[in-house]
Amino acid sequence: MKEEDFVTDSKLIADEFGKRHDSVIRTIESIIKKEKFYARECSLSQYKDTTGRKLKMYALTKKGRDRLYYRYQFGAYSPRLEKAFGEWLEKFFGEKLCVEKQRKVGKYRLDFFIPKFSLIIEYDEKEHEFKRESDIHRQKEINTLLKDSGISPMWIRVKEGMEIEGIREILHKLDHISKDSIMKFIN
Structure with a gap:
């Protein structure tokens, strides 16, 4: 520089x-x-x-x-946004899809994980704009760890302020990979 x-x-x-x-x-x-x-x-x-x-x-x-x-x-505000999004997921999907919060994978924690579909949902606060390269590196390491355990994960990144679009993307992804209509899994 x-x-x-x-x-x-x-x-x-x-x-x-x-x-x-x-x-x-x-x-x-x-x-x-x-x-x-x-x-x-x-x-x-x-x-x-x-x-x-x-x-x-x-x-x-x-x-x-x-x-x-x-x-x-x-910094102190971001975890509350992620928590609020997690509450949205719980209300929307209920317990039928078993959305896990903060699942530990190696040295990392996943924001949200739906084991039935091997779907990882990461909630990206605004500060993630500055973490793109480290997020990519983190995602590759997590993929490797999960694949070594026989899990082939799919990822959805939901940006702060785009929560509704994120829910739509989750529904679309789940409907695409589910043999049954996803609607039967939702409350």
């Missing part, structure tokens, strides 16, 4: 969100650890504090900045 590609830094982000700078640094490093691709959006540098000590900070590209914005603005 060129210097002009960086639009802000971790100190400015800390000031903007009223957070401690060391906390912002930990957040950035946590994201880098989980999403290796995020490292391209950050550049480790230094600044001098008021006592003259050299401390680390990160310069961030627009994409890197936006990822932190979503983390700080919607």
Whole structure:
């Protein structure tokens, strides 16, 4: 990256969100650890504090900045959206389809899983816009783990704000793979 590609830094982000700078640094490093691709959006540098000590900070590209914005603005909000979508699934499908929540597969958790059809439903909050590459990598690893167990999964990704369309896509996919009409499985 060129210097002009960086639009802000971790100190400015800390000031903007009223957070401690060391906390912002930990957040950035946590994201880098989980999403290796995020490292391209950050550049480790230094600044001098008021006592003259050299401390680390990160310069961030627009994409890197936006990822932190979503983390700080919607981080606590996102799990509630996923939970609400899960409640929709329960009300719509009831217990007839046995929609499992947070099924563990290796080191991962699936948002929702319908075992009868080997269907994985992932609810993608807005922050997933910045996680595409890590989501693809995660999906490949989960597919491998499940296939080793004799399960050939199908995936549906439901984007935040597109819940109705997501339910339609789930119905269409289930109707397509079911020998019986899916309507007999729904309340």
